[in-house]
Amino acid sequence: MDEISRHTEDKEMFRPAMANRSLQSCTVIPVLIYDDVADAIEWLCRTFGFTERLRAGKHHAQLTIGDGAIMLSDSRSGQEFDSPDDAEFLSPRSKEVKHEILVNVKDVNKHYKNAHSRGARILRKPKDCMFGERQYTVEDLGGHRWTFSQTIADVDPKEWGAIKARTE
Structure with a gap:
């Protein structure tokens, strides 16, 4: 059995070792990039029924829906990047899924x-x-x-x- 197959058989691998009040306890939490996190929070809560769980400044938030969660992050467009890797944090481009x-x-x-x-x-x-x-x-x-x-x-x-x- 290869390494990946062996690990995916172990369901305990996908359970947190301990609780953390700073992070929702879902196995998978998508992080979505938006130009304006505050606008996205308001829109997603009002339009899709999410609930805001926490917010960190203007650049990050966690939302919940049922037993699931998403995180929102700022695209940092038009800002100085902390490192070259940060340049990847851009919103989706038009017609690109x-x-x-x-x-x-x-x-x-x-x-x-x-x-x-x-x-x-x-x-x-x-x-x-x-x-x-x-x-x-x-x-x-x-x-x-x-x-x-x-x-x-x-x-x-x-x-x-x-x-x-x-x-x-």
Whole structure:
């Protein structure tokens, strides 16, 4: 068994060794880059239903939704960079998609109506998918793509052509 396979079998590897009040205890926390973190906090909370967990100055924040979390970081555009590596902290460029975030919600139609009424750029209206989800996709004020999903049926992955990778 190779090193990566051996580690992914060990689920304890993905649990924090101790609690830290400065960081949400999720296994995966996306960090999204925005030109204006304060505007992004307000917009994401109002439009998508996030809750602000903490803020560090004008350049960093943590938001929660359900049992998930995201972090926001300043793009530092137009500022002096602390190191050459910091130059990588730039907002997504127009028409360049590098990621999409999926968030499970209880009522996708209600969520869609709220996002639409608050000016979210709708990329795909709610639709039922063959894998048992009803989803819609939007773009936020920073150019990040979000898909909001509601489970509407328990569908065997084989029914739509997926193959289960391993047995839990």
